[in-house]
Amino acid sequence: MAWVVRGEFRKLWLGQLVSASGSAITTVALPLVAVVTLQASPVQMGALAALTIAPHLVFGLLAGVWVDRWSLRRVLIWTDVGRLVLLGSVPVAAALDSLRIEQLYVVAVLTGVLxxxxxxxxxxxxxxLVPREDLMRANSAALLNLNLASTVGPSMAGFLVQVLSAPFAIIVDAASYVVSAVASYLIREPARAPVPERSEVRLSAGLRVIFGDRVLTPLAISAAVAATAGAMQGPLIVLYLIRGLHRSATFVGVTLTAFGVAAVLGTFVASAWCRRVGIGRAYVSGVFLASLSGAALFTGLTPLILLGQAFAGLGMSLFGVPQRTLRQYLAPPHLIGQVTATWRTLVIGGQAFGAAASGLLATAIGIRPTLLVATAGMLLGVLIALLSPLRSFHTLPADPSSRRSMARD
Incomplete structure (x- = not known):
């Protein structure tokens, strides 16, 4: 994979790696600021978590319109500068003893939008930035950034909070956006694809592309269903391990590490796996592997729990790379931004619903049955993909002009 990180893509990749690592620190540090420094109540913590997700649901479709109209390089630069200022305000306010929970709310919303x-x-x-034949490898490299950050970032955050305190640990994230902004500034952005006559950038364009294509439609439905079910399972893992199985905090850490390491390793094999079994079947196999973690937890057996978490991490990479690649390749070039933003709105919306339903369902029927319901939901996502043309979609068309998806005027 390393050889694909070259040219202009290298600059994007390095900037995103640094900023993703910083963001992983803030993911842990910002709630700790609320809990430790501001003594936030459970209601305030819930509001902070909700405000972190809200921008993706409220502004998701608009973001695609804006991105498709603006210079991508400038978007990257100014969003980095904006996040630098917003996150930098937290340690400054803490140093002046003027930090309030309302400021964290504003920071959460605005950094979410950026x-x-x-x-x-x-x-x-x-x-x-990359040739068509390198697109899957480039997506693997991009996904590697996120997996590395989410695996290493929380541990780094814990160390920094211990040494610097939670508000000042956020300085590291703020500084990461300086590096990312410089890397983005150095990118030579290629000319944007010309917009076809009578075509316009509209709020509904992403939805029309996704649900007007015989491959993207089942892919989006499958991903949204699986994401909803996976989000039902996520909040219950630690709770079930600690309270249901009476495992130690160390064991919880080991299971989460198994997930992270497998996800990182998965990015190195995802492209080869797509070429070997076909891009559609690679996606299906990834969702299937990810669905096994809930059933493994249900058994309560240590080896199966660890194996299930490893499968989940591996599966996340195996389905993440093909779905990103299909989305980018099958969308008309002038609407990739809107298709991407629409996709994120659908999937993150499903995750928000699944996380909210998780607690209610676990209270009503218990944690173990809820884990099985979540597993069944993820398997439903697998079935949707299997029963669609996606399963026979083996390789990307050799000629980009033969795209299956074209936006309707």
């Missing part, structure tokens, strides 16, 4: 724009722009830019 992150939405940045992520959409970076995924939109990738197809124009």
């Amino acid at each position: 992150t939405l724009l940045s992520d959409t722009a970076s995924q939109t830019l990738i197809p124009s």
Whole structure:
């Protein structure tokens, strides 16, 4: 994979790696600021978590419109600068003894909007920076950034919070956006694809592309269903291990590490796996592997729990790379930003619903049955893909002009 990280893509990749690592630190540090420094109540913590997700649901479709109209390079630069200022305000306010929970709310919302724009722009830019034959490898490299950050970041965050305190640990994330902004500034952005006559950038364009294509439609439905079910399972893992199985915090750490390491390793094999079994079947196999973690937890057996978490991490990479690649390749070039933002809205919306339903369902029927319901939901996502043309989609068309998806005027 390393050889694909070259040219202009290398600059994007390095900037995103640094900023993703910083963001992983803030993911842990910001709630700790609320809990430890501000003594936030459970209601305030819930509001902070909700406000972190809200921008993706409220502004998701708009973000795609904006990104498809603006220079992608400038979007990356200014979103980095904005997040630098916003996150830098937290340690400054803490130093002046003026930090309040309301400031964290504002920071959570605005950084969420800027992150939405940045992520959409970076995924939109990738197809124009690498040759078509390298697109899957480039997506593997991009996904590697996220997996490395989410695996190493929380441990680094814990160390920094211990040494610097939670508000000042956020300085590391703020500084990461300086590096990312410089890397983005150095990118030579290719000319954008010309917009076809009578075509316009509209709020509904991403939805029309996704649900007007025989491959993207089942892919989106499958991903949304699986994401909803996976989000039902996520909040219950630690709770079930500690309270249901009476395992130690160390064991919880080991299971989460098994997931992270497997996810990182999965990015190195995802492209080869797509070539070997076909891009559609690679996606299906990834979702299937990810669905096994809930059933493994249900058994309560240590080896199966660890294996299930490893399968989940591996599966995340195996389905993540093909679905990103299909989305980028099958969307009309001038609408990739809107398709990406629409996709994120659908999937993150499903995750928000699944996380909210998780606690209610676990209270009503118990944690173990809820884990089985979540597993069944993920398997339903597998079935949707299996019963669609996606399963026979083996390789990307050799000629980009033979795209299956074209936006309707």
